[in-house]
Amino acid sequence: MVLVRYNPWQELNALQRQIDRVFEDFPASISAKVPAAELHETEEAIHLKLELPGVEAKDLDIEVTNNAVKVVAERKSETKTEDNGKTRSEFYYGKFQRVIPLSARIQNTDVKAEYKDGILNLTLPKTEAEKNKVVKVNLQ
Template sequence: MTLVRWEPFREVNSLQREMNRLFDRLANGDEGDLTNTRTPFIPAAEIYETGDAIQLKVEVPGLEAQDLDVQVSAEAVSIQGERKSETKTEEKGMIRSEFRYGQFQRVIPLPNRVKNEQVEAEFKNGVLTLTLPKVDGEKNKVVKINLG
């Protein structure tokens, strides 16, 4: 059996070199193999709270309302759908075409319980906006902390 000297930072150095190469390619505009990697689509979300409701905005560009499945429970919102994207560019006699397909799902936990049967939804310009009314007991709920 051969003994191998363990160098704990070898993997860290290797990872750092890979990250540097990735950033160099991005900075130089050379996407190379980056377009072939399968990074999952995770829609961006923004959530804020008012006295009576929770507002949730989810950005799903390129999708239509019928492409989305939105389910709301008292504690969370689940959004799933399928993304189909096509890009075609012609430049100096060359044609570049890219397709991106894939299903996605995002579950967003809510800070308070909501009345899921009274949710209002609006879908406009690729942005889904949900207004989630809070359960009455959750409105302006203040809890006293005993510092004993």
């Protein structure tokens, strides 16, 4: 019989490796499902830019209310057949949506949209009430 010295750290290291394997793809899978957004607000409008790589314009559904933008899209999978080898993909395929609340009320009937190279640009003009929101306060 061979005596083996007990190492308590060995069990903890094995547990850590198992936990790492569980969460290995977790951040990539979450961020891929929600398109990245960029908002820029001017006095006249709010400019929204969404990153939607791999999505065709016909697969986009955009709804604009006076205080939010909802984008629903679908990234369709490419079917590939390979005889040998394995494929590991971090791409997300399927439907996803994002609702972006806006900091000001907008005129949703005058929205301008442009979609090029996987980037959706929306120009959301503010309502007249929002444009004139600045109030001067007089001190007496």
